[in-house]
Each structure stands twice: as C-alpha cells, then as structure tokens.
Amino acid sequence: MTTTQTTSQELxxxxxSKTATIGVVGLGYVGLPLAVEKAKAGFTVIGFDIQEEKVRMVNDGENYIGDVVQEDLEALVATEKLTATADYAFIRDVDAVAICxxxxxxIYKQPNMQYVESSAKAIASHVTPGTLVVLESTTYPGxxxxxxxxxxxxxxxIIGKDVFLAxxxxxxxxxxKQFNTKNTPKVVGGVTEECTKVAAAMYRAVLDGDIHEVSSPSVAEMEKLLENTxxxxxIALANEMxxxxxxxxxxxxxVIDAAATKPYGFMPFYPGPGLGGHCIPIDPWYLTWKAREYNYHTKLIETAGEINDSMPDFVIQRCSEILNEQKKPLRGSRIIVLGVAYKKDIDDYRESPVLxxxxxxxxxxxxxxxxxxxIPNFRFNGELIQTVELTENRLKEADLVVxxxxxxxxxxxxxxxxxGTILDTRSSFRHSSHLSNRNIMKL
Structure with missing residues (x-):
C-alpha cells in the first residue's frame, strides 16, 4: 500500500468513526447550515469567519440564518460540538475544511475571487498534511x-498526498420545506481519484442524500452552473411570455397552468418581478465570463439575463399604467410594497428584484x-430602512398595493x-374565486 493510500484511508x-474535526470557512447562508449539519452528525466542528460579530453570535448560540434551527445551534454550542473563531491558525487542528x-x-459582471483566494491562502499557511480541502462556493469551471x-x-x-482537494x-x-442541506444529493469532484474518494467519504458520513462522484472539479463546477443557468x-422565458x-x-x-397539465416534455416556470438571491441571477455570468477565454459568446445566457434584469422596469410600467387609469401620476402616489426578500418565506434580500x-x-x-x-430592516442606497407593519389603514390609504x-x-x-388597487407580481390570487370582481391587476 502506498503512502498516499495509507494517508487517505486513515482520513x-x-x-x-466520526472522530475527525471539520472546519468550515465562511459562516453565512451556506457555511453555517453546513457547519450545523456536520456537528449534528457527530463531528467536532470549528467555524471560521473574518466577521467578529458572526463569530460572537455563533459562540453565544445566537442564530442569524433562517434555515438553521435555533435550538439545534444552542445545543451544539453548549456541548462544544460547534465553536467559531476568526483565528485561522486553528486550521491546524482540523482534518477537513470546507470553503463557503x-x-x-x-460592476462588469466578472467574478470577484478575493474571498476564495484569501481563504485558500489562510488555509495553506496553517494546514497540516493529511487534510481534506473542499471548495463549496459557486464559481466558474477551473x-x-x-x-x-x-x-x-x-x-x-502535494495534492493527493499531503492534502486532498475537491x-x-x-x-x-x-x-x-422538503429539501435541505441534510437530504439534498451532493456532487463531488476531486483533483485526483483519491481526492474524490476522501471527499465523498466525508459527505457520506454527514448527509442523508446520495453522493454523486464525478471525474474532476471542473465537472462539478460546471454542473452547478448548469443547474442555475x-x-x-x-424563468426568462416565463417573464417574456x-x-x-x-x-x-x-x-x-x-396559460402556464394549462401547459403544466402535460405529463411530459414541460416543466412549469413562473414569471415575477425579477430574479434575486446569490445564485440564479449571478451564477450564469461566471460561465459567460469564462467562455470568453475560449472565444465563445454565450448568447442565450446573456439574453436571458437581460430579460430578467428588465422585469423591475416592467413592474414600474404596470404601476404607471394602473395609476394612470385612476388619473393619478406615479409621483406622489402612496404605494405599499409587500415583501423585500427575494423569495417567499425567507429573510434574505440579497440581489432582490424589489430593490x-x-x-x-x-x-x-x-x-x-x-x-x-x-425582514425588520434592510439596506437601501446606503441607508437602513425600517419595514412597517401591515395595517388596515395603510392598505386603505394606499393608492396602490404591490x-x-x-x-x-x-x-x-x-x-x-x-x-383599493393591487398589482400582484406573484399571482398570489390566481386561484381566488373573488378575482373576477376585485381590482387585482397582474403583470
């Protein structure tokens, strides 16, 4: 048995046996749920983040991510299965580390890789031989x-000997509500076959979902971009329709509901005020940027991005049309906007089309x-804006509810x-029996 095989087998x-200590770099929307799941699976987990406030909150058992259960975080911190630090020197104590x-x-829609690069350098400065390093951040192939x-x-x-990279x-x-970090299938691609084997073993010990091994990191990187592209x-097609x-x-x-009755060859996607979040509106541009290296122009992807980016303008057009019918200008009109999160039932407004x-x-x-x-408050044009309570008076006094x-x-x-008048950009009332006699407008 070679030294490489011995090291990988030990890992x-x-x-x-769940005796490994696992590190998670980045305790945001991806990293904290992953750290919690690894700790719940029985591993000792160290979370790393440059933001001291996040480190403090984790160590105090204070949750700040919607998909993490407060009681789970409190219990894991209390039993010391999960701790957080801003000191990357503790990388030396982990057997595996995930970059999240x-x-x-x-501003030019080009990838900003400073966080990945600085994390990799911090890991390289402190990592010990026999450690698994996995990048989980969505990025371009390569x-x-x-x-x-x-x-x-x-x-x-030496990759595949000193460290295993995937x-x-x-x-x-x-x-x-159905799929989460724990039960969603995982795709893994290592730099070497041994790297893939080691990384897959870690995820099988943590997750309930299937672990799908691919031949290289580039395949895994590309498949994530394919998913979101x-x-x-x-969605761009639905918006254009x-x-x-x-x-x-x-x-x-x-029209969409009718098309969705077909049991094959059609998957329903729905229009809305635009795309939000840190994935769907952003990830395809990584591919567009990388494609230029190969002298290829991703026409369909860019056109889809333009359509989706234009939807806020279409919403404003509809607002103007609806108010004009009431002989009211947009200027000075009282408008109640319901929701600033980029999708329903979450507290995340990153890249929200509402902004x-x-x-x-x-x-x-x-x-x-x-x-x-x-969302009690949100950043808008450099200011912290407080959201308001939904009251009957506000609804009555509004010239338009969006x-x-x-x-x-x-x-x-x-x-x-x-x-009085509602612009429903999400078609929340499409199955309502009162739709025919209420002043509800659609996109």
Whole structure:
C-alpha cells in the first residue's frame, strides 16, 4: 500500500468513526447550515469567519440564518460540538475544511475571487498534511485547479498526498420545506481519484442524500452552473411570455397552468418581478465570463439575463399604467410594497428584484413603504430602512398595493378586502374565486 493510500484511508476511517474535526470557512447562508449539519452528525466542528460579530453570535448560540434551527445551534454550542473563531491558525487542528465564502460579481459582471483566494491562502499557511480541502462556493469551471491548487502547491503541499482537494457545490434552497442541506444529493469532484474518494467519504458520513462522484472539479463546477443557468433561462422565458401575454390581454398564469397539465416534455416556470438571491441571477455570468477565454459568446445566457434584469422596469410600467387609469401620476402616489426578500418565506434580500423596483419608485417621486414580516430592516442606497407593519389603514390609504414577495404570513384575505388597487407580481390570487370582481391587476 502506498503512502498516499495509507494517508487517505486513515482520513476516511476518521470520517467513518466520526472522530475527525471539520472546519468550515465562511459562516453565512451556506457555511453555517453546513457547519450545523456536520456537528449534528457527530463531528467536532470549528467555524471560521473574518466577521467578529458572526463569530460572537455563533459562540453565544445566537442564530442569524433562517434555515438553521435555533435550538439545534444552542445545543451544539453548549456541548462544544460547534465553536467559531476568526483565528485561522486553528486550521491546524482540523482534518477537513470546507470553503463557503461569497463569490460576488464586480460592476462588469466578472467574478470577484478575493474571498476564495484569501481563504485558500489562510488555509495553506496553517494546514497540516493529511487534510481534506473542499471548495463549496459557486464559481466558474477551473477555479479549484487553477486558483486553489497552485496556492496549496506554493506552500509545498502535494495534492493527493499531503492534502486532498475537491469541489462540491452547495445546493441550499432557502425556505424549501422538503429539501435541505441534510437530504439534498451532493456532487463531488476531486483533483485526483483519491481526492474524490476522501471527499465523498466525508459527505457520506454527514448527509442523508446520495453522493454523486464525478471525474474532476471542473465537472462539478460546471454542473452547478448548469443547474442555475437552466433555471435562469426558463424563468426568462416565463417573464417574456408574461410581457407578451399582457400585451395580448391573455392571462399568462392560466396559460402556464394549462401547459403544466402535460405529463411530459414541460416543466412549469413562473414569471415575477425579477430574479434575486446569490445564485440564479449571478451564477450564469461566471460561465459567460469564462467562455470568453475560449472565444465563445454565450448568447442565450446573456439574453436571458437581460430579460430578467428588465422585469423591475416592467413592474414600474404596470404601476404607471394602473395609476394612470385612476388619473393619478406615479409621483406622489402612496404605494405599499409587500415583501423585500427575494423569495417567499425567507429573510434574505440579497440581489432582490424589489430593490431596483424601490430605486425606480424613488426616482419617480413615489411615496413608498415596505412590509416584510421576515425582514425588520434592510439596506437601501446606503441607508437602513425600517419595514412597517401591515395595517388596515395603510392598505386603505394606499393608492396602490404591490405584492412583490408572496410570503405565506401575509393575510391575503385582508389585503384583498381592504386594498383599493393591487398589482400582484406573484399571482398570489390566481386561484381566488373573488378575482373576477376585485381590482387585482397582474403583470
């Protein structure tokens, strides 16, 4: 048996026996749920984050992520199965470490890899031989081998011998009641076969979902982009159909519901005010950027992005049309916006399409207030904006109520009965029997 096989087998045995200590770099929407699941599986977990406030909150058992159960976090911290630190020197104490840091786009829609790069350098400075390193942040194909691998090698580490390097994309769907970190299938691709084997062993010891091994990190990186690009393009199609159906005076939601009766060859996607979150509106641009290296222009992906990015403008157009019918200008109109989160029943407003809608309402001189039961305040144009309570008076006094996020907590019966005019961007009332005699407008 070679030294490589011996080292990898020892590490696999640690995962199987759950005696390994696992590190998670980045304690945000992906990292904290992953750290909690690993600790719940029986591992000792150390969370790393440069934000001291997040470290303090974790160590105090204070949850700040919607998909994490407060009681779970408290119990894990109390039993010392989960701790957090801003000191990356403690990387030396882990047997495996997952990188779950942000991968934002810059103003030119190019990947900003500073967080991944700085995390890799911090790990390389302190990692000990026989450690598994897994990148989970969504990124462009080639990141693991073109960016992280050289950083580890510059530190004198041999991939597949001293450290085992792999990529495994996160598949978190905030607010999903059926699938979560624990039961969602996991894709794993290592730089070497041994790297894949070791990484797969760790995830099998943590998760209930299937572990699907692929031949390389690039395959795993590309499949994640395919997942979200698929959704991006199909949502763009639904949005374009919504615009066309509006012009033709056809109910696009009825059209989609009718098409969805076909048991094969069709998957329903739905229109809305635009895309939000840190995945679907951003991930396809990683692929577009990388494609330029191969002198290829991703026309379909870019067109889909343009359509989805234009939806806030279409929402404002509809607001203007609806108010014009009441002989009211957008300027000075009182508008209640229901929801600022990018999707229903979550507290995340990153890249929310509601933000550009608010920007356009502001520029038009509208008087707007936001109601969101999941978000007490949010950053807008450098200011901290407080959301307001949904009251009968606010609904009565509004010139227009815009349903931008269809949270389950909203009292739709009250909204329907009290409001004068409603623009429903999520078609929350499409199955309502009162739709024919209420002043509810659609996209």
């Amino acid at each position: 696999i045995e640690k995962f199987t 840091v942000p991968t934002p786009l810059d 990141t693991t081998e073109e960016l992280i691998k050289p950083i580890l090698e510059e530190a004198g580490l 990529y495994s994309p996160e598949r978190v769907d905030p607010g999903n 698929f959704r991006n393009i199909n 919504a615009i066309l159906c509006h012009k033709m005076d056809i109910d696009v939601w009825e 550009p809608i608010l920007e356009r309402l502001t520029n038009a001189g509208a008087d707007w207030k936001v109601v969101d039961p999941h 349903i931008a996020t269809n949270h389950s907590a909203f009292d739709y019966e009250l909204i329907q009965e009290i409001s």
